[in-house]
Amino acid sequence: MIRRRTAAAAGLAALAGFALLAGIVTARGGSPLPVDRALLSWAVGHRPATAVTAIRRLTDTGTGAIPYVLAAVAGVIAGRTKRRKLIAAAASLLCLGAGQLLRRAVLHLIGRPRPPAGEWATHASGWSFPSGHATTAALTAALLITAVLLRSFPGRTLVVAVIGCWGAAVGLTRVHLGVHWFSDVIGGWLFALAWYAACVVAAARWLPALTTPAQKNGTDPGHDAGPRPSR
Template identity: 55%
Template sequence: MRTPPAAVTVLCAGAFVLLAVLVTGRHGTPFPLDRDALDWSLRHRPDRWAGVARAVTDTGTGVFPYACAVLAGLLAARHGTRRQALGAAAGALAFLLAGQALRYGVMSALARPRPPVADWATHASAFSFPSGHASTSALMAGLLIWAVARRGRTAAVYALCALIACWAVAVGLTRIYLGVHWATDVLGGWLFAGAWIGLGAVLIPAGRLLPPPRRRAGGR
């Protein structure tokens, strides 16, 4: 049974608001989970693995996420007209940009400090909650999964969607591993992205914007 997008939105948004209230109430003091995750990272961060983590974390920022959003729109409308494809690409990009703007506003309002600079293994800027890399990569993954899933329910589609989701999780985890975010920052980024994706699915049904997915010959 599929979970309705509205339920996903309510659950993620409610959990995000609760976490944000708890974070704010501690006035920047990290949770025990945050300290434990950072301590573990510092004890298990040799240079070679820090380099791998930086390479992964870099895919969650810059031009790459926005290029992938455009690609997701083009893939989703690949069986439609040129106008539909361009509209889907622009819509996917606008969806990501709007989510980023809202996240930045929330982050600035809460103004949670990052972990100590001495523990950082990469560059970071602005405040900490919710994690920008975690939310951006999760939003991008959601758009890509939406586009890929329109190909149908096949083993290859499921495998690719799982791979995309694992990549987004990996980006978020690298932020903890590199010492630039608390674990609850990353959790907040994922919850924010889940709420935004769910809201998009509720308010912008794909059937109104895109051609129906092409069915395989002999399929039902």
């Protein structure tokens, strides 16, 4: 599946991008970038009531219990035996939970203010960078996509596309609702990718059977092939 070197390279690139963006945000004292102001202005001017209601419902899927349920489902999909399903589900939940804790630490370290409260179309609290909803949804989507790619079934590409669109859309709702700058969302996506890559590298090291397809003819360590015939 996803090889350790590829994951490490992608993770380092995402981490470098996040560090650069965080440095820019910090150097500006948390003030928005030109693109942040432009996109917020556009969002405020394009908020029909029906759209806002639907967007609020979509944004709610990126927080609370839903991402954790989806992360556990990803583990169940990835595992090929009951034992592996439990281990994979626990690993997915650990990846998501630990990522949340690390993101909160970064959030308080940078301490970027949110957009003006007068622009908000939903409730929000705390600092702004990186976006929690964007991070959570992107990380959950990555876990689900990885699990789906470990399986082979008709329509797999479509399922992956839908999951990816959901993960991206949740982040974008935060800008449309006026509670995050666009750079907060980009920061959340980069943070999620970097952390996900770190988790993949760790899983490839400590849980190799969960990161590669099961081998045939009983050669998979977790496959119960029964006794082999004597020769």
